[in-house]
Amino acid sequence: xxxxxxxxxxxxxxxxxxxxxxxxxxxxxxxxxxxxxxxxxxxxxxxxxxxxxxxxxxxxxxxxxxxxxxxxxxxxxxxxxxxxxxxxxxxxxxxxxxxxxxxxxxxxxxxxxxxxxxxxxxxxxxxxxxxxxxxxxxxxxxxxxxxxxxxxxxxxxxxxxxxxxxxxxxxxxxxxxxxxxxxxxxxxxxxxxxxxxxxxxxxxxxxxxxxxxxxxxxxxxxxxxxxxxxxxxxxxxxxxxxxxxxxxxxxxxxxxxxxxxxxxxxxxxx
Numbered sequence: 001x002x003x004x005x006x007x008x009x010x011x012x013x014x015x016x017x018x019x020x021x022x023x024x025x026x027x028x029x030x031x032x033x034x035x036x037x038x039x040x041x042x043x044x045x046x047x048x049x050x051x052x053x054x055x056x057x058x059x060x061x062x063x064x065x066x067x068x069x070x071x072x073x074x075x076x077x078x079x080x081x082x083x084x085x086x087x088x089x090x091x092x093x094x095x096x097x098x099x100x101x102x103x104x105x106x107x108x109x110x111x112x113x114x115x116x117x118x119x120x121x122x123x124x125x126x127x128x129x130x131x132x133x134x135x136x137x138x139x140x141x142x143x144x145x146x147x148x149x150x151x152x153x154x155x156x157x158x159x160x161x162x163x164x165x166x167x168x169x170x171x172x173x174x175x176x177x178x179x180x181x182x183x184x185x186x187x188x189x190x191x192x193x194x195x196x197x198x199x200x201x202x203x204x205x206x207x208x209x210x211x212x213x214x215x216x217x218x219x220x221x222x223x224x225x226x227x228x229x230x231x232x233x234x235x236x237x238x239x240x241x242x243x244x245x246x247x248x249x250x251x252x253x254x255x256x257x258x259x260x261x262x263x264x265x266x267x268x269x270x
Contacts, residue, residue: 008263011051015061015174015198017044045069053259058175058198075259078199080252081177083184083243084159086234093190093222095125095166096158096181099132102172107133109215110168111144117219121226123166124149126158159185164225167191168218174198184243186234190221206238 018040045068048054053073056062062076095110097103107129115123130148134141141148152158159165165182167189175198182189189209196203203209210225212218234240245251 006267008052008267009050010053010055010259010263011048012055012057013048013061013065014057016041016064019173041068048072053263055259059200060198061174075255077252077255077259078246079175079177079180080247080249081180081184082249083240084156084181086159086162086185086187090161090163090187091122092161093121093123093164093166093226094158094162095123095168096155096178097125097127097129099128099130102169103127103129104132104136106168106170106172108137108140109170110166111140111147113215114168114219114222115144115147117216118222121222123147124158124161126150126152155181159187162187164222165189166222167195169195169197172197180243180247183239183247186237186240188225189239190218190225192218201242206242208237208239 018037021035021040022037048065049069049072051072053075054065054069055075055077056065057077057079059076062074065072066074095107097107107125111133125147126149128151130141130150133148149158159181162185165185165187167176167179167182169176169179169192172194176195179191179195179199182191187208189206191203191209191211192213193203193211194213204211210221212221
């Protein structure tokens with residue numbers, strides 16, 4: 001596109017792919033010889049440096065690529081999602097997860113070390129992570145089969161009856177989209193610090209977020225949240241305000257517009 005028609009190339013990166021593949025190799029079946037992190041990163045950087053602008057979706061990734069490719073142009077634009085809207089009388093503690101290595105390790109930790117301490121809690125785990133747990137640890141899946149709701153066609157369905165959103169994240173790279181979904185709901189969130197990776201915020205400053213990195217603490221926080229009967233205005237919550245400020249479609253479009261204007265101005269000068 002650039003060489004034949006002089007069209008600038010803007011490349012959108014979701015995270016450092018070499019890290020993602022390293023995590024997959026660690027969590028899943030693979031046949032040696034393994035491709036190592038440095039080798040994968042070299043290939044990745046070779047492609048990235050060809051772009052006119054690299055757009056990064058989280059601040060850690062932005063800082064890393066800015067250091068690795070100092071001659072390239074880098075922009076930080078947080079991703080946008082459509083906000084989810086829970087029903088006013090939801091009573092579920094929910095966990096939404098796709099089937100990938102990071103989510104499997106997180107769900108496994110949650111089922112083994114947290115769920116046994118909250119036997120009376122109404123918990124729903126949405127997404128095809130059910131298939132991943134069944135495939136990797138069939139006994140663990142069977143023991144907690146009743147918690148899994150499986151894949152759903154409409155993400156709104158997962159959040160419809162939620163009262164609390166759980167983010168027991170133990171592994172992962174790049175910004176977590178399910179964390180952004182949780183923010184948009186305005187509901188109370190119980191999470192590990194890892195769930196807020198790449199966001200450049202202190203989640204403990206959000207009044208409806210409860211951070212618990214220890215399994216016993218996580219379970220105890222779930223019990224405390226269940227005992228809370230009053231539900232505040234979700235739209236006016238700290239997390240919803242953060243969503244509007246940083247992850248709304250309006251903010252995303254405005255930042256893309258800034259990048260486009262810079263490229264147009266540069267083309268006009270050449």
